[in-house]
Amino acid sequence: MALNDWMLLxxxxxxIVTIFPLLGIVLYQxxxxxxxxxxxxxGQKTPIPATSGPEHVRLGRILSLSVVAIALLGLAQPIFSKLLASDALSKTPMRFLGLTLVFIVTGAALPLLDRAKNRAFRGLFALLTGGGLLLLGSQPEIFHRDGQWYLSHYYLGITAAxxxxxxxxxxxxxxxxxTHRWRNVHIILNSFAVLLFIAQGLxxxxxxxxxxxxxxKPHIEALYKQSCQTKPCSVESQK
Ligand code: HEM
Ligand code: HEM
Known part of the structure; x- marks a missing residue:
């Protein structure tokens, strides 16, 4: 396998090794x-330890950070492999540097969001992290599967993040x-997030x-071109 193939994996x-096991523990807690x-x-006695809440939150925070980080990695792979393959560093250096900067700012805003105590700062860092993900996700190097958004790894992954x-x-x-309003909002939204994680596996x-x-790749592309000459190409291809 070439380096690119290893990078894809x-x-x-x-x-698989971090997000899904962590998700299992967070759900149990x-x-x-x-x-x-x-x-x-x-008013009942319970054998469940008082640590279950704080443990859920501690691992939940790690899960949140990991999911956003894994989404950034998922975006970085196609963006940088395609930019480097098309020699973008010398053809469009400003775009290359701009995208690198967006990756850095988004990645840096993430731990700051986790640590921020002040509401305004939380809002600001959340905006930077979420905005960065959406900006990177909107790049033409990303395969969006627009016609089938409900089965799109991109749309479901970004929503989960x-x-x-x-x-x-x-x-x-x-x-x-x-009043437990935010608690209930949390349960509803994150139960939906669990479905999105399952969909990400699929x-x-x-x-x-x-x-x-x-x-x-070259053999498949040649076969694809050949079959397009004899019948209309209806199969949507990622690459
Ligand atoms: C990923 C799926 C998640 C699900 C399904 C989930 C679900 C729940 C449930 C059922 C509770 C208990 C609510 C109750 O007392 O009635 C809870 C509490 C809580 N969760 Fe999550 N959660 C998830 C992830 C997270 C994450 C990622 C965070 C933090 C970033 C988090 C933060 C909290 C907090 C602060 C509480 C209150 C804990 C306490 O009362 O001690 N959860 N969650
Ligand atoms: C929480 C779990 C996951 C999240 C949040 C996530 C998110 C993402 C995002 C945002 C992208 C970039 C958009 C795209 O190309 O679709 C991506 C790419 C990708 N992901 Fe995931 N993903 C997750 C799990 C997985 C799993 C379990 C697999 C495979 C078993 C996987 C395989 C891929 C592949 C093959 C790509 C395309 C890379 C490319 O185009 O070069 N992802 N992921």
Whole structure:
């Protein structure tokens, strides 16, 4: 396999090894946190430890940071591999440097968002992180699957990453709000995020099947061109 092929495998490997196991633990702790809170509310004793809530939040924050980081890695691979293949560094250096800067600012705003205590700063860093993801995602190097957005690894992945950013933004509000409105908003949105993560496993695996290895690419392209001469090309191709 060529270096490019190994680079392509980096994002899925990290997602499988880190995001999905972490998600399992965060979900388990979420159920314990809720069970414990409801038991105590009903005046019942519960064997669930008081650490389940703080543990859910500690790992939830790591999950949020990891999901945004993995989305950035997923965006970086196609953008930089295509830019380097088209010699963009010498042809369009300003665009190359501009995109590199957006990656750096987005990546730097992420830990700052996690650490910010002040509401205004949280808003600002969330805007920088989310805006950066959307700006990078809108680049022509990214395959969006616009005609089938509901099965698009890009649209579902960016939505999941934005929901994780939102979880970080409202973290303090969940504790402050005595009416549990933010708690319920959190549960509804993040249950939806869990479905999106499952969809990422499915659509990511499909995308890996669709992207040929470097040595296969010229043969597949030749076959594709050949078949287009005899019948209309209806198959949507990633590369
Ligand atoms: C990814 C899927 C997630 C799901 C399904 C989920 C679900 C839940 C549930 C069911 C609760 C308990 C609510 C209750 O007491 O009734 C909870 C609490 C909480 N979650 Fe999550 N959550 C997720 C991720 C996250 C993340 C990523 C963060 C932080 C960035 C987070 C922060 C919190 C906080 C601050 C609480 C309150 C904890 C407490 O009361 O001690 N959650 N979540
Ligand atoms: C939480 C999990 C994940 C998130 C948030 C995520 C997000 C993303 C994003 C935003 C992109 C760039 C847009 C695109 O090309 O579609 C991407 C690319 C990609 N992802 Fe994921 N992804 C996740 C998990 C996975 C998994 C589990 C796999 C495979 C098993 C996978 C395979 C891919 C592939 C093959 C690409 C295309 C890279 C290219 O075009 O060169 N992803 N991902």
């Amino acid at each position: 980096l994002h899925p490997t990290i997602a 979420a159920l314990l946190t809720r069970k414990r809170r409801l038991s105590l509310k009903d 934005l929901l994780m950013i939102f979880s970080l933004v409202i973290l303090q509000e969940i504790y402050r709000d005595r 659509t990511g695996t499909r995308d890996l099947l669709e992207i040929p290895l470097t040595w296969q």
